[in-house]
Amino acid sequence: MDNLAVSEGFSVYGPYSTWYRVTGDLGSAGLPLVVAHGGPGCTHDYVDSFKDIAGFGRAVIHYDQIGNGRSTHLPDKGGDFWTVEFFLGELDALLAHLGIQQRYALLGQSWGGMLAAEHAVRRPSGLKAMVLANSLASMKLWVEGAGQLRAELPAAVRQALDRHEADGTTNHPDYLAATRAFYDRHVCRVVPWPAEVARTFAAIDADPTVYHTMNGPNEFHVVGTMRDWTIIDRLPLIEAPTLAFRGFFDEATPACVQPFLDHIPTVEGHVFPLSSHMPHVEERQDCMAVTEAFLARHD
Numbered sequence: 001m002d003n004l005a006v007s008e009g010f011s012v013y014g015p016y017s018t019w020y021r022v023t024g025d026l027g028s029a030g031l032p033l034v035v036a037h038g039g040p041g042c043t044h045d046y047v048d049s050f051k052d053i054a055g056f057g058r059a060v061i062h063y064d065q066i067g068n069g070r071s072t073h074l075p076d077k078g079g080d081f082w083t084v085e086f087f088l089g090e091l092d093a094l095l096a097h098l099g100i101q102q103r104y105a106l107l108g109q110s111w112g113g114m115l116a117a118e119h120a121v122r123r124p125s126g127l128k129a130m131v132l133a134n135s136l137a138s139m140k141l142w143v144e145g146a147g148q149l150r151a152e153l154p155a156a157v158r159q160a161l162d163r164h165e166a167d168g169t170t171n172h173p174d175y176l177a178a179t180r181a182f183y184d185r186h187v188c189r190v191v192p193w194p195a196e197v198a199r200t201f202a203a204i205d206a207d208p209t210v211y212h213t214m215n216g217p218n219e220f221h222v223v224g225t226m227r228d229w230t231i232i233d234r235l236p237l238i239e240a241p242t243l244a245f246r247g248f249f250d251e252a253t254p255a256c257v258q259p260f261l262d263h264i265p266t267v268e269g270h271v272f273p274l275s276s277h278m279p280h281v282e283e284r285q286d287c288m289a290v291t292e293a294f295l296a297r298h299d
Contacts, residue, residue, distance in 0.1 A: 041211025
C-alpha cells in the first residue's frame with residue numbers, strides 16, 4: 001500500500017465541487033472501483049479501508065458527496081434540493097471527470113448502495129460490476145428491521161428512545177446515549193470506534209443538513225424525505241453482475257437485502273459472521289478478500 005500512488009482533486013458538478021481521492025493507477029488493468037459512502041450525509045472516512053483493494057492492482061476512488069466532508073456544503077438547502085437525482089448527477093459528473101465512464105465498478109455502502117442501485121437500473125454501459133454493501137432495497141423493510149432490533153435492546157434503552165421521540169427531544173443526552181447503545185450492537189461493534197468511523201460521525205454532527213433532511217436524527221428513526229423509498233420493483237432492470245453482502249448483526253437485516261438476491265438477474269450474496277453494518281472495519285481483511293475476489297471475476 002505504501003508504494004501506491006495517491007492523488008486528490010475536485011470534480012465540478014454545476015456550481016458545486018466534489019472532492020475525490022484516487023488510490024492506485026487509473027490505467028491499471030483491473031476495473032477502477034468507485035466507492036459511494038452512506039448516510040445520506042456521511043463522509044468517505046468510515047469506508048476508507050476499501051483503499052486496501054488498490055493493492056490488488058485496481059484504482060480505488062473515494063469521494064465525499066456534496067453537502068459533506070471536503071465537498072461543497074449547502075446548509076440552507078431543503079428537501080426539494082437533496083434528491084436521488086441530484087446525487088446520481090454528481091456521480092455521473094465524477095465518472096466523466098475521471099474518464100472512466102466506459103469501464104468501472106461501483107461499490108455503494110448503506111445509502112451508497114441505494115444510490116448504486118438507482119444508478120444501475122438506468123443500465124449505464126460502463127458499469128461492469130456492482131457491490132451493494134450493507135444496503136437495502138426498501139426503506140419500509142429497513143424501518144421494520146430496525147424496529148425488530150430495537151425491541152431486543154434493554155428496557156431502559158427502549159424507554160429512553162420512545163420517550164424522547166414522542167417528546168421531539170431527540171437531541172437530549174439520554175436519547176443520544178440510547179442511540180449509541182443501538183449503534184454499538186448494529187452499526188459498528190469495534191468499541192471504541194476506530195478514528196475513521198468517529199470522524200464520519202463527527203462530520204455529521206458538524207453539518208447534519210443532508211442526513212437530517214433525507215434520513216432523520218439517526219439510523220432507526222427515519223422521518224426524512226427518503227422514508228418511502230423503494231427500488232424493489234425496478235431491480236430486474238439491473239444488468240451488472242452484483243455482490244450483495246451484510247453482517248450477521250447488521251442493522252441491514254436479512255429482509256432488507258433479500259429483494260436484491262431475489263430480483264437482480266446476476267447476483268450473489270455473502271454474510272460476514274462477526275460484523276454488523278461495517279464489515280470493512282469489523283472484518284477488514286475478509287471483507288477486502290471477498291470484495292476483490294468478486295471484482296476480479298468481472299475484470
